[in-house]
Amino acid sequence: MTEQEIVSEQMESILQNRERRFMFLIRKERNDDAIAVADEFYEWLAPEHADDDDLILFYNAEELETLYHAKKAENSIRNRSKKKDH
Numbered sequence: 001m002t003e004q005e006i007v008s009e010q011m012e013s014i015l016q017n018r019e020r021r022f023m024f025l026i027r028k029e030r031n032d033d034a035i036a037v038a039d040e041f042y043e044w045l046a047p048e049h050a051d052d053d054d055l056i057l058f059y060n061a062e063e064l065e066t067l068y069h070a071k072k073a074e075n076s077i078r079n080r081s082k083k084k085d086h
Helices: 003-027 031-045 061-085
Strands: none
Touching (some): 003 031
16 A cells, blocks of 8 residues: 555545544534534635645655656756757
């Protein structure tokens, strides 16, 4: 299982847990608490909050490093090609 799949499963588990908690609070007629849970997760997941500092981001360090080296190699080849053209 990849890191992305692990994180995805963790996120799914968290969301299911929050949904269960929300429904439990509604059944117990603790509506204010239920709305507080819903508000927190709406803020956390809503796309318009993309610039917030508290978002959860995931990246695979190995993939990022591989991409970095590939781009660096591309730039090196491109620069050598430009020098030959001059």
